[in-house]
Amino acid sequence: MSGDVVRQRHSLAGWWVPLAWLALLLALSLGMGLLEGPLRVIEPDSRDVLYVRASFLALLGQHVMVVGLASLLAVLLGVGGAVAVTRPAGRDFLPLVTQLASIGQTFPPVAVLALAVPALGFGTLPIVVALLLYGLLPIVRNTLAGIQGIDPGVHEAARGMGMTPGQILRQVELPLAAPVILAGVRTSVTINVATAAIGATVGASNLGDPIISGIVNGNTAYVLQGALLIGLLAITVDSAFERLQRRVVRQG
């Protein structure tokens, strides 16, 4: 019992790492002006070195929202799909779903954007679709691996004890597969934090804006500001997932 308490406290204490990254990210979003000096060294010829067309905090909010929405949909679709094809009734579709998810990832998000814009118009929607497709594979693959990796004896016992298929899924399969699924979500979300930047090309304003604008105007300082914040966001998210995984893995 006392061991649990100690472990609990320990795991809470560990959250300072992602929180520190988050604090740095927010501080930089609000106080990018403090970096004006170093930025001017990089880009001495430009009149403006600070991206001011939108507040970084607003861009960050947009970025998080787009990635969050796409990831949420990817988790629902990915975990749902993988669970469906591991049921007896859906087993025939297992190869199909695996292939579709692989295609989703090999298909470049830029190409998805190009194809999605005519259908969905400019703005946030095409980038959400592109990120959703791109982020699906790690989630599907890991959910499948997690469920299929469960000791067959455990499954046999669960059935033999008289658990219903729903009880087996909720009480046995998902909890046991959770660490592997979470690892897939972590990969998916972290990749998409970076990939979301290309949304700026189709008018979804987010942290990609300064980067695209910097490339168009030949202003490296703009690019750097966008890249810095995206990098910090990716690290924040990744380290938060790392903590989350530790909590889930607790019972090995």
Place this chain on the structure above:
Amino acid sequence: MIELFDVTKRFGEEVAVDAISLRVQKGELCVLVGTSGCGKSTTLRMINRLIEHSDGEIHLDGQPVRTFDEVTLRRRIGYVIQNTGLFPHWTVARNIGLVPRLLKWPRAQVRERVETLMALLGLPIEEFAAKYPHQLSGGQAQRVGVARALAADPEILLMDEPFGALDPITREALQHELLDLQARLHKTIVFVTHDMDEALALADRLVVMRQGRIVQQGPPLELLHEPVDDFVASMLGGDARGLKEAALTRVRDRMLPLGPRLLAHERVAVDVPLNQALSLMLWHRVDRLTVVDDDDIPIGELSLRRLVGSKA
């Protein structure tokens, strides 16, 4: 009571179980034994409908198993498998309480039942209740597996090579515990194994299977004395059958009361099987042993002549 009438299982073209009939009486420990692939596990799993039979009928207390809802049926039947199948993310106590919880017993009653079972299987609560399966030894894990199977007090227990993965010493200890439990609980047990010594030690009724058919069934001693064919005879140990039989008889059954003669120097416990007594005689090169009780007090003697059951 479990009854099988001409039960057949086909997987595609292949016939795994071929028209077998079997009756396991209430309170009987029935052991299905045979080489791998003989259909013994399939037979067991058809009883709780983990596998559906293709033909014939399986009855529990006169009612066909197909008429039960399969989930309800399984909650009424205890099930123990070789690799325990304990849920690795649940504590021992939670694992044991699984079926009572599925049956929606009140929380306090579940806890009480778990405590009773842990005591019954020699698992001290303070030490084991909060442990996870990976922290247990093989023997402890299988005790938990048995406790889980017994949790909702089922009348029937199905055991699929439950001790197969354990080392010989632990296996023997668990066999004895199972017999002790059975002497107290009187469950109807179907036990599958490929280990003939285990089968002989446990069985009230021994069922020898081969290629999906029952070759012979009956009490162990009957099969030892009158095997129907060479297959059964060789399964039962061929020329070593004498020793197998000796393993089923205790010194108590053959000893004589203390006579006027001097006590033999070498001693043997009264509850030891005859094969061990014979081994002692061979080892010490003597033909007479003093039989002692649990307190090492002489209560009789056993001669080689008595041991072999010679009529003269």
